[in-house]
Amino acid sequence: RGAAAKLRRQKKTMSSSTVMKDGVALPNGLARFLGRTVEKLHGAPKTAAPRVHSRVRKQEPPNVVVSHHADGVDVLHLYSGKQICAMDLPNPGLHVDLDGDGVVDHVEAHGWKSRAANTPQCWATVTAGEPPAVAKRVLSATICRGGSGMSGHRAAIAAGHDHRVVDVVPPVSLRRLPETANELARPLDAMSRDAIFLNNRGDLTCYDVRDGARRRWQLRTTAGWDNDGVVSPSLTAFSTRVGGYVDLAV
Known part of the structure; x- marks a missing residue:
């Protein structure tokens, strides 16, 4: 009787720790490894891990x-x-938070058709705050090059284009890219924006109102047009990637 009980205990221990394979006892760990290998060879789908929904907020209907x-x-x-x-x-103009302070800024380009009093042609203004009666002027600067900048348009003038009357298009804004170590550590959503202006002389001007309303750059382009009422110029900002940041102006 004692020998029979001992044999039953040995069989029970073997069944809990081993698996029989072709008459050979294999440890459970090795058996599981072989089983996973066979499943991979046969393309068995993996069991998806359960998703945790504790941090997912329930979206309320609009x-x-x-x-x-x-x-x-x-x-x-x-x-x-x-x-x-x-x-x-106010219309016309662009409404955007340029400096990231949470206050809406009104960006406007003034040409010969401008209705603003005491504002010269080819001029940019940015006011912060609403309504306009309490808005603060944060930028007032030219968006035209000097007299030397007209040299690149002699061919257009010779062709009969009148550049004495300066026309402008509504401005656009682009998110400013990080330039310093501190800016690189900040998320792009926290970066300020640049205001971009274009006139019919082809002058493309960029201003930054965050650092004291300074002009960041100005380019002379071939994007000029005549004031004949036939051409409808525009300046558009868009993203080069689907769902990406607005990083290009055309």
């Missing part, structure tokens, strides 16, 4: 409608149609 029109922005309640809030945005 309940407002944001309307952007010529005079500004209105936020309306989806079900009642009542106006929740509104912001008046």
Whole structure:
């Protein structure tokens, strides 16, 4: 009886720690390894790890409608149609937060058609804050090159194009790329933006209002046009990648 009990205990121990393969006892660890290898060779799908949903916020259904029109922005309640809030945005011009302070800036380029009083032609202005009555002027500078800059347009003048009347297009903004070690450590969403201006002389000018409204660069391009009412010039900012940052102006 004692020998039979000992034999049963040995078989029980072997069954819990070994697997029989062609009459040969294999340890469980080796058996699991061989099993995974066979599954990979046969292309068996892996069991997907369960996803943790504890940090995923439940997305609530939308309940407002944001309307952007010529005079500004209105936020309306989806079900009642009542106006929740509104912001008046002067037209024309660009409305964007250039310096990242959370205040909307109004960027405008002034040409010969400008309706602003006491503002010269080929001029850029940036005001911060709304409404316009309490806005603060943070930039007032030229977006034209000097007299020497006209030398590159002698051919256009000889062809009959009138450059005495300066025309401009609505400005655009581009996200400023990091240039210093401190800026490299900051996320791109926290970077300020540059204001880009273009006139019919082909002058492309970039201003930064964060560091004291300084001109970062100015290029002389061939993107000129005549004021004959036939050409409709434009300056557009877009991203070179789907879902990427706006990093190119054309």
